Amino acid sequence: MAEGGEKKDGKPKEKDDKKAADGGKKGGKAPPKEEELSEEDAALQEQMALLVQRCADPEPELRRAALESMTTEIRTATSSMTSVPKPLKFLRPHYGTLKETHAASADEETTAKLADVLSVLAMTMSEEGKHESLSYRLVGSGTDIGSWGHEYVRHLASEIGEEYNERLAAVASKAEAEAAAAGGGDPAEAAAAAAASEPKAAEDLLPLILEHMVPFFMKHNAEAEAIDLLMEVGQLDALVPHVDKTNYKRICLYLGQVAHYVPEPEDAQVLTVAVSALRKLEQYPEALRMAIRLGQEQIIQDILAECEDELVKKQMAYMLARQGLRPEAEEDLARIMDGSHLTEHYIELARDLDVLEPKTPEDVYKSHLEKRSSSSSNVDSARQNLASTFVNAFLNVGFGSDKLMLTEQNKWLYKNKEHGMMSAAASLGAILCWDVDGGLTQIDKFLYSTDNHIKAGALLAVGVLNCGVRNECDPALALLTEYVEGKHPAHIKMGALLGLGLAYAGTNKEEVLEQLMPVVSDLDSPLDVTAIAALALGLVFSASCHEDISQALMSALLERPQEALEKESLSRLICVGVGLLYLGKQQEVEVALELAKAVPGQVGSYCTLTLETCAYAGTGNVLKVQRLMAMAGEHAPKEDEDEAAPAAAAPAGAAGASGEELGCEMMSRTFLHMFQYGDAPVRRSVPLGLALLSTSNPMRSTVIDTISKMTHDADQEVATSAIIAMGLVAGGTNNSKVAASLRSLATYYAKEPGMLFAVRLAQGLVHAGKGLVTLSPYHPDRSLPHTVSLAALTAICHICFDFKTLVLGKYHFLLYLLVSAMRPRFLVTLDTDLKPLPVTVRVGQAVDVVGQAGTPKTITGFQTHTTPVLLAMGERAELATDEYLPLTSFFEGVVILKKNPDYDDPMTSK
Numbered sequence: 001m002a003e004g005g006e007k008k009d010g011k012p013k014e015k016d017d018k019k020a021a022d023g024g025k026k027g028g029k030a031p032p033k034e035e036e037l038s039e040e041d042a043a044l045q046e047q048m049a050l051l052v053q054r055c056a057d058p059e060p061e062l063r064r065a066a067l068e069s070m071t072t073e074i075r076t077a078t079s080s081m082t083s084v085p086k087p088l089k090f091l092r093p094h095y096g097t098l099k100e101t102h103a104a105s106a107d108e109e110t111t112a113k114l115a116d117v118l119s120v121l122a123m124t125m126s127e128e129g130k131h132e133s134l135s136y137r138l139v140g141s142g143t144d145i146g147s148w149g150h151e152y153v154r155h156l157a158s159e160i161g162e163e164y165n166e167r168l169a170a171v172a173s174k175a176e177a178e179a180a181a182a183g184g185g186d187p188a189e190a191a192a193a194a195a196a197s198e199p200k201a202a203e204d205l206l207p208l209i210l211e212h213m214v215p216f217f218m219k220h221n222a223e224a225e226a227i228d229l230l231m232e233v234g235q236l237d238a239l240v241p242h243v244d245k246t247n248y249k250r251i252c253l254y255l256g257q258v259a260h261y262v263p264e265p266e267d268a269q270v271l272t273v274a275v276s277a278l279r280k281l282e283q284y285p286e287a288l289r290m291a292i293r294l295g296q297e298q299i300i301q302d303i304l305a306e307c308e309d310e311l312v313k314k315q316m317a318y319m320l321a322r323q324g325l326r327p328e329a330e331e332d333l334a335r336i337m338d339g340s341h342l343t344e345h346y347i348e349l350a351r352d353l354d355v356l357e358p359k360t361p362e363d364v365y366k367s368h369l370e371k372r373s374s375s376s377s378n379v380d381s382a383r384q385n386l387a388s389t390f391v392n393a394f395l396n397v398g399f400g401s402d403k404l405m406l407t408e409q410n411k412w413l414y415k416n417k418e419h420g421m422m423s424a425a426a427s428l429g430a431i432l433c434w435d436v437d438g439g440l441t442q443i444d445k446f447l448y449s450t451d452n453h454i455k456a457g458a459l460l461a462v463g464v465l466n467c468g469v470r471n472e473c474d475p476a477l478a479l480l481t482e483y484v485e486g487k488h489p490a491h492i493k494m495g496a497l498l499g500l501g502l503a504y505a506g507t508n509k510e511e512v513l514e515q516l517m518p519v520v521s522d523l524d525s526p527l528d529v530t531a532i533a534a535l536a537l538g539l540v541f542s543a544s545c546h547e548d549i550s551q552a553l554m555s556a557l558l559e560r561p562q563e564a565l566e567k568e569s570l571s572r573l574i575c576v577g578v579g580l581l582y583l584g585k586q587q588e589v590e591v592a593l594e595l596a597k598a599v600p601g602q603v604g605s606y607c608t609l610t611l612e613t614c615a616y617a618g619t620g621n622v623l624k625v626q627r628l629m630a631m632a633g634e635h636a637p638k639e640d641e642d643e644a645a646p647a648a649a650a651p652a653g654a655a656g657a658s659g660e661e662l663g664c665e666m667m668s669r670t671f672l673h674m675f676q677y678g679d680a681p682v683r684r685s686v687p688l689g690l691a692l693l694s695t696s697n698p699m700r701s702t703v704i705d706t707i708s709k710m711t712h713d714a715d716q717e718v719a720t721s722a723i724i725a726m727g728l729v730a731g732g733t734n735n736s737k738v739a740a741s742l743r744s745l746a747t748y749y750a751k752e753p754g755m756l757f758a759v760r761l762a763q764g765l766v767h768a769g770k771g772l773v774t775l776s777p778y779h780p781d782r783s784l785p786h787t788v789s790l791a792a793l794t795a796i797c798h799i800c801f802d803f804k805t806l807v808l809g810k811y812h813f814l815l816y817l818l819v820s821a822m823r824p825r826f827l828v829t830l831d832t833d834l835k836p837l838p839v840t841v842r843v844g845q846a847v848d849v850v851g852q853a854g855t856p857k858t859i860t861g862f863q864t865h866t867t868p869v870l871l872a873m874g875e876r877a878e879l880a881t882d883e884y885l886p887l888t889s890f891f892e893g894v895v896i897l898k899k900n901p902d903y904d905d906p907m908t909s910k
Contacts, residue, residue: 115140161232170199285888315887318894339469391764393427425457429464456495463499476503501536531573538580575607579614589615691725697873727762734771792821846876
């Protein structure tokens with residue numbers, strides 16, 4: 001031993017002691033100082049230590065008294081939300097001692113009470129993954145768990161979810177092991193599997209959840225936590241008995257949002273529970289919206305039949321008419337669901353806003369503002385006249401009057417050449433749209449024209465006229481059928497076929513099936529006629545999963561020569577037709593996907609991808625969107641650079657993510673990377689993908705700015721897609737920023753007729769319906785998709801993949817698909833006699849209030865208007881008066897109001 005106070009290494013011991021005392025200035029840390037306790041806290045600490053000792057006392061009465069005292073101290077302790085209650089804090093060092101006491105105790109009563117205390121202590125003391133808090137709770141006294149505090153119940157919920165899944169996995173593993181041992185025939189393994197400890201049953205946890213935890217959450221306004229817990233253990237149906245008039249709005253709002261983020265089939269289960277809860281409380285209009293989103297026609301009919309209030313039934317009929325659904329119902333309801341009221345309310349809104357006067361394409365072009373010579377601006381070419389035809393049609397859609405087509409001499413019709421005359425004649429259907437009785441008489445004379453192109457256009461006009469409305473006489477079917485069956489020129493057949501598709505889009509009408517199936521099945525039919533028939537079938541039976549049609553269209557792809565299919569650009573519409581059958585139907589597409597894999601070549605891969613993307617359109621399925629984005633990001637081999645299939649993944653990924661706001665934001669960022677680093681076909685499709693994310697929603701200025709930069713791209717196909725995308729993003733909004741950009745582009749591309757055509761088309765879309773319509777496939781609050789609009793936009797995107805061949809060729813009439821995507825974006829209020837009732841409403845930006853406590857404001861930045869009013873994407877309206885009560889909580893389309901019996905008129909009360 002070293003002498004003189006020296007250590008073995010020769011350093012003086014007192015220096016080490018000083019270093020330790022200083023905390024080691026060069027890296028060591030000073031030992032933490034013990035917190036000085038107040039007299040009150042010191043007494044409580046001493047009391048807790050004494051109670052721990054007495055918990056192990058041999059005398060039962062002392063044990064019980066100690067546990068009672070300990071429990072009371074913990075439950076009554078008060079503290080801030082950020083610190084541990086002091087009794088728990090002083091008990092933590094004794095956690096191990098209490099566990100030993102519990103294990104050694106034989107008295108059932110004290111053991112159960114001690115388990116309750118240990119369960120609370122385990123919140124912060126147990127090792128991760130051991131779930132000790134839950135374990136002690138299961139052997140505890142079973143008293144009210146809420147008395148231990150909200151944080152304890154929340155912690156218990158997190159452990160119970162993990163434990164439940166672990167128990168399920170253990171049971172499954174044991175079953176697999178037994179099956180494997182038995183199947184292998186090894187007796188030793190079978191005996192070992194049988195001898196393995198029996199896993200605990202997951203069902204044993206359900207009483208705690210259903211009888212204690214869920215009621216506690218529901219009672220304390222924590223509905224979201226109750227829903228999460230029930231979903232974790234697969235017992236969401238148990239939520240319905242707890243729904244009442246005080247909480248159903250919060251619950252159903254949360255369920256509607258959750259459905260966006262859970263995989264199938266859980267999304268359908270979530271919506272089904274929401275429907276059941278709303279039906280229980282007789283909130284039928286709200287239940288109907290959930291049922292529409294669920295896509296179950298039988299449930300929709302059940303809700304209609306279940307409702308006994310005739311006025312509420314009429315309100316639901318207006319909602320179904322807006323959605324384009326026509327379930328079987330009584331005559332007065334059926335008449336409302338036919339949509340015959342649409343023109344009346346639309347014209348009334350136009351009169352109120354003073355935009356009834358017909359406008360000309362020049363009112364949109366504003367050529368005097370374009371910075372170019374007058375000689376180039378006055379060129380009267382057939383292509384630019386055709387562009388003006390489309391602009392005129394979109395601009396005056398549904399107004400029943402214009403200054404080009406509906407004139408006595410019909411001079412404008414003859415300013416178009418050959419196939420251009422077909423689109424010109426078809427534009428009559430757009431101008432007269434929704435007014436079936438009044439429009440047919442004006443189209444009728446063109447059906448007898450000696451010019452086949454005019455006749456073909458008139459047939460298509462009949463279909464466009466019937467977009468989104470029904471008529472008990474079925475004029476479209478009566479007029480168009482004979483031109484489908486007989487031996488007529490191809491363009492006449494195509495006009496009739498597409499007319500049927502537009503007139504009966506989304507109706508699943510069997511009579512249309514009987515007319516179109518022979519055309520698809522006939523291998524002698526020209527490929528372009530077959531393609532239009534396939535598209536029409538896809539529109540009429542969209543989201544129906546019709547197996548016979550699917551197989552017939554697959555057969556058309558399989559039986560026709562591969563070279564002919566790949567050569568004809570229009571063959572892509574056969575693939576689109578199949579895809580539309582499964583629009584938004586997710587896993588139901590699996591059988592059709594297997595059939596598509598048998599189609600050889602690029603057409604086969606295009607068909608497979610189109611099927612998959614259509615099936616997940618509008619679902620928000622995150623995994624599928626990620627897969628599509630990965631596919632679009634892959635670099636194709638040099639020889640396959642022109643392959644169109646990967647390009648389809650981009651807008652399809654957008655369609656999948658467009659159902660909710662967060663998905664839109666993420667996709668927008670992803671598209672920027674794809675545009676920078678993707679192959680040429682993918683870059684060409686990116687603008688269309690961005691347009692699908694923000695259709696008729698130019699308020700997302702970042703999207704507009706991004707697409708605007710793409711309009712000047714060196715690749716003309718990219719620029720063309722971007723120009724069309726700008727038209728779609730600002731569709732029907734009269735957005736001044738986009739209008740100015742397009743006027744600038746008209747100057748920039750003045751000497752390129754094809755590009756100028758695209759610019760004019762986009763200008764027509766921006767000013768569609770003079771700013772009174774929307775092209776968005778979603779309702780303003782994004783809560784509900786519109787199937788027919790989504791189908792039409794999906795088809796338009798596929799057509800724009802080859803804009804030069806199809807639209808700038810002789811198939812420009814396909815652009816009238818856009819009319820089926822157009823719907824008035826009004827809010828009209830009616831009285832109980834279904835007469836217009838002007839009332840004051842507040843219109844502002846919708847606020848996401850899901851999961852927020854209390855009754856938060858649902859709109860912000862609002863302005864007060866008198867109905868009828870316009871609603872833009874992302875906007876929401878609410879009544880600004882207490883004089884009336886709405887029959888639905890969703891303020892859009894047509895809303896019926898009834899007098900509020902509790903309203904006191906301030907004028908009369910004086």
